[in-house]
Each structure stands twice: as structure tokens, then as C-alpha cells.
Amino acid sequence: MTTSRLEAFSDGVLAIVITVMVLELKPPSPEDATWHSLIHTSGVGLLTYVLSFVYIGIYWSNHHHLFQLVDDVDGTVLWANLHLLFWLSIVPFTNGWLDESNVDEVPTVVYGLNLLAAAIAYYLLQLAIFRTPSGDRARAALGSDLKGKLSPVLYVVGILLALVNPYAGLVPAVIVALTWLVPDRRVERFLAAERG
Template identity: 55%
Template sequence: MNKNRLEAFSDGVLAIVITIMVLELRVPDEPTWHGLLGVLPTFLSYLLSFGYVGIYWNNHHHLIQLADRVNGRILWANLHLLFWISLFPFTTRWMDESGFLQVPVLVYGLNLLCAAIAFYVLQQSLIRQQGRDGALAQAVGKDWKGKASPFIYLSGIALSFLHPLLGVAVYTVVALIWLVPDRRLEHFVTQLHQG
């Protein structure tokens, strides 16, 4: 199967997720710095989730660029990932509107954990399709970020029981880890297009 339809559909879903999240941003009640300060938690929640969508979009793009073709297993793995990402607006809003209370922060962390697992499943499905000697398997390598992230999310979820903002801090750390681009993937994508 051609991979272009999968990539185009995924890009569309991610664009809709970002649109839904930005529509949740509300204008301050008053046109003052104090009014702007009142919506700061909402903006920071949006910023964190926007960062995550951007990270998934970027890494998804690299995965698909290195894929030769897709099959039914890959299509379902991709939908599995998109399902968890599509919940970001809901869990982000709930976390924000609750004032960062424990259960919404835990659910946000579970949402992030499930998306990370789904991304790993998609990545492994693409590697299985291409073979262990393929460009994607070589580019991913040991994938320490991908393997460590679920455990870091679990620690954030656990810390949320002590104080919800500790969980949010850990979720932010994971996002910061992933903001550092993986040059290996970019290198393999560049080689693919030059070769």
C-alpha cells in the first residue's frame, strides 16, 4: 500500500487536534496584565500539549519518510496512535479546568503514556514491515528515548499522588527530552532523498 494516504490522513488529524486545543484558549476577562495572568495556566497547558502534538507530528513524519510501504497492521497501529493523540484536547482541558487536581493530572499522564506506547507499536510495525536491516531499524537504533519515556511517565503518574504539579513537571521533562531532534532519523531521511 502507498504510504502517502496514511501520512496525509495523520497530518489532517493532528491539525484538527491542534485547532481544537487552540479553540479552548479563552480571552482574559479583563484587558489587563492581571487578566492575562489569570489565563496563564490555560496557556501553559495548551503549550505543553501543543508541544507534544508537534513532537509526535515531527517523529511520525520521519517514521513515514523512512517507510517503503504500509500494510493493514501499520494502518491500525497508526489509528491507535491517532486515537490517543485525539484525546489530548480533552485531557488538557480537564487538567486545566480542574486547577491541576490529582485525578485530571493522572489521566493526562495516562493519556501521554498510552500515546507513547502506541507510537512504539507503530514504529515496531513499520520496522517489522521493512525488516531489521532496513533504514528505519538502523535509524532508530537502541531508541533509548522511546524505551525510557513510558517509565518516566509512570514516575510522573506516581509523583502526581504526592502532588499533581510534580506529575506535570515530569511530563514537561519528557517533552523537553523529545524536543531535542534525533539527528540519526534526519540523517537517514536526508540520505534516502539524496540516494
């Protein structure tokens, strides 16, 4: 099985996830169309939307890089990929609860668990790819993957912090997002080295 249809389907799911989240954003009531009411009603929602948008963007970008290294997928990779898409597809739900509850304790923990589960699913997807014929190449390109290993640790720290103060619990998630925004050149460099 080639990777093209798996990539197209994943692109579709991620494009929808990133876009439908905005449907959860409730604009202020028409009777009170003021700046104050926009910030009060939708401020937290817009901030958490930015965070989740960036997360889905990061997963899409990493997914894109990862599958540039893969020639063939088997059933295990296919289901490992659907498993990752599952956790990303419920981000609009956990993000919506986080927003509606105005960053209450339990919704923040649930959001953190969602990010943690997605990170684990991505790790399992990598393992499934390493077992395919093109696995050695992928393994060589990704190297020690320090960021990939540190991210789950930071999510756990965030979940624990959320039990003390929910807003503090979101800080590690923001830090992880920022470390991934720095363009990851491993795959690009590996492919360039292979070519030349």
C-alpha cells in the same frame, strides 16, 4: 499501499488537534479585561496549551521521520497508526480537564495516562512497521532508541508524583518534551549515509 495518503491523513488529524485545543481556552470575562484576570483565568490554560502543542509537534516530527523510512504500509500499520491518532485526538479533552480543574490530582493523572498511552501506541506502530518489508531498514535507522524507552518510565514517575503533588507530576512530562526538542538526527544521518 503507499504511505502518502496515510501521512496526509495523519497530518490533517494532528493539525486539527493542535489547533482546536485553542478553542478550549476561555478568555477572561469582558467585564474584567485586565492583565490580572488574563493570568488568573487563562494562565494555567496557556501553559498547558504550550505543553500539549509541543507534544503534538514532537509526535508530528517523529511521525514524519519514521515514515521516511517506510515504503509500503499494510493493514496492521494502518490501524496501529489510527490507534496512535486516537490517543493524540483526546489530548484536547484531557488537557481541557487539566486546565479547567487548575491542575487537580485526578486530571493530572489522566493527562499522564494519556501521554503514556500515546507513547505505547507509538511503540506499537514502530513494531508494526518493523514487520513490513521495509522493516529492517527502519530498525537499523532507529537503533537502540533510548529516548523512546525512557519516556514511558518518566511518564509513570510523573503519574506517581501527581498523587503527591499535581504540579510536580507535570515536571517529568516537561523533561520528556525537552529531551525530544533536541533535534533527533538518527533518521537524517541514516538517510544521508544510505545516499552517500
